[in-house]
Amino acid sequence: MKEKEVKEYVKKRYGEIAQTRESCCPSSCCTPSAEDIALRIGYSEKDLRDTPEASSMGLGCGNPVALASLKEGETVLDLGSGGGIDVFLAAKKVGTIGKVIGVDMTEEMVNRAKATSVKHGYKNVEFRLGEIENLPIEDGSVDVVISNCVINLSPDKEKVFQEAYRVLKIGGRIMISDIVTEGELPDEVKKSFDAWAGCVAGALQKTQYIKTIRAAGFRKVRIASESTYNIDISQELREKIISVQVEAYKLN
Numbered sequence: 001m002k003e004k005e006v007k008e009y010v011k012k013r014y015g016e017i018a019q020t021r022e023s024c025c026p027s028s029c030c031t032p033s034a035e036d037i038a039l040r041i042g043y044s045e046k047d048l049r050d051t052p053e054a055s056s057m058g059l060g061c062g063n064p065v066a067l068a069s070l071k072e073g074e075t076v077l078d079l080g081s082g083g084g085i086d087v088f089l090a091a092k093k094v095g096t097i098g099k100v101i102g103v104d105m106t107e108e109m110v111n112r113a114k115a116t117s118v119k120h121g122y123k124n125v126e127f128r129l130g131e132i133e134n135l136p137i138e139d140g141s142v143d144v145v146i147s148n149c150v151i152n153l154s155p156d157k158e159k160v161f162q163e164a165y166r167v168l169k170i171g172g173r174i175m176i177s178d179i180v181t182e183g184e185l186p187d188e189v190k191k192s193f194d195a196w197a198g199c200v201a202g203a204l205q206k207t208q209y210i211k212t213i214r215a216a217g218f219r220k221v222r223i224a225s226e227s228t229y230n231i232d233i234s235q236e237l238r239e240k241i242i243s244v245q246v247e248a249y250k251l252n
Contacts, residue, residue, distance in 0.1 A: 003156065062148060070144060074098050076098070077101050077142045078090065080103070083116070104127070105131045134159075140168065144172060144174070145176075151178050158215065161213050169250070179241060180206040180209045206226075220247075225245045
């Protein structure tokens with residue numbers, strides 16, 4: 001599968017999701033509401049009350065804001081911001097003197113999040129159209145990078161983490177929720193466009209994922225938490241797929 005073909009398929013699929021508010025998962029796991037899925041993957045009822053309903057789309061695999069220890073006045077970047085739930089949660093943490101930027105490659109998602117932001121009067125958030133492998137963000141301008149089940153969608157994860165490192169200030173950190181694997185996935189899964197869009201086919205093995213982050217220059221890399229990603233697939237695959245929350249720092 002060519003990287004360009006994967007990216008175009010994922011972009012098209014998430015554009016459709018932005019307009020229909022479907023989930024990205026492939027079958028009966030999609031029957032719960034977006035709110036039910038959000039609660040299942042780590043958001044609290046208060047999180048959902050504190051953010052616009054339109055921003056919660058049931059697309060993540062964790063709640064990176066809950067673990068990022070955001071401080072008032074910080075600048076936060078969300079990679080693959082989607083409907084904007086993590087941007088809006090982070091905006092409350094950093095306050096009016098802070099700022100949160102969401103970047104997404106899907107125009108429909110960016111437009112949706114912008115409209116939600118305007119409707120609800122957010123003053124300290126911004127949504128930009130762009131690819132996470134080539135961020136429209138200045139060097140050394142961000143305190144914290146967060147992301148929620150998006151980096152697995154990229155065919156070039158090395159470049160994603162290099163870009164995250166570039167835009168962070170010295171002492172800055174990442175808190176990433178993502179999907180990884182224990183062991184190799186079958187070839188038929190890796191070659192499935194639907195499995196790519198469903199956050200499965202592009203997942204790296206856990207050890208390789210950590211190595212990729214370190215190779216980009218990050219230090220103090222640690223898995224803050226991990227759990228089985230409970231999606232509707234075969235038992236064999238379910239045992240291999242894990243949701244992780246990874247923290248790391250740019251120290252020099």
